[in-house]
Amino acid sequence: MDRSQKAEAVAALNANFSEVGVVVVTRNLGMTVAQTTALRVRMREGGAAFKVSKNSLARLAIANTDYEGIGEMLTGPVGLATSQDPVAAAKIAIDFAKTNDKFEIVGGAMGSTVLTADGVKALASLPSLDELRSRLIGLVQAPATKIAQVVTAPAGKLARVFGAYAESQAA
DSSP: OOHHHHHHHHHHHHHHHHHOSEEEEEEOTTOOHHHHHHHHHHHHHTTEEEEEOOHHHHHHHHTTSTTGGGGGGOOSSEEEEEESSTTHHHHHHHHHHHHOTTOEEEEEEETTEEEEHHHHHHHHTSOOHHHHHHHHHHHHHHHHHHHHHHHHHHHHHHHHHHHHHHHHHHO
């Protein structure tokens, strides 16, 4: 990799760090290409990304961003999982680590807050942004549904009373 390619890689990583909500630092010593590809596919499907980068380039890229605190975690063969949704990358990384013993969570950061491996696990246990949105919509719709049921219930009861009265008069 020549100097211009390194500069492009650092600029691309820096732009990525400027847009994401969370960075999860992982150690992937001994993973095969197929396993790494499977992880990348799962990340992409979940709205996240996984990138293996040289540590020196990653350190240059996190300079002057909120993620400067993860610099000390960048030792050895590491990968960076990122996503705009603060939970997506952490959740996918934790799920993948459960099925692959060569994949280890080192730590991460959510904005300027540095997370340990346990912090990333706690973050992964939270509901995702889409799940929270669906819960909120359900909570907003529930009162309207209940009001509609309460308003229509007396009319239904009244109709049944009139129907029963008509049947009794016809007999």
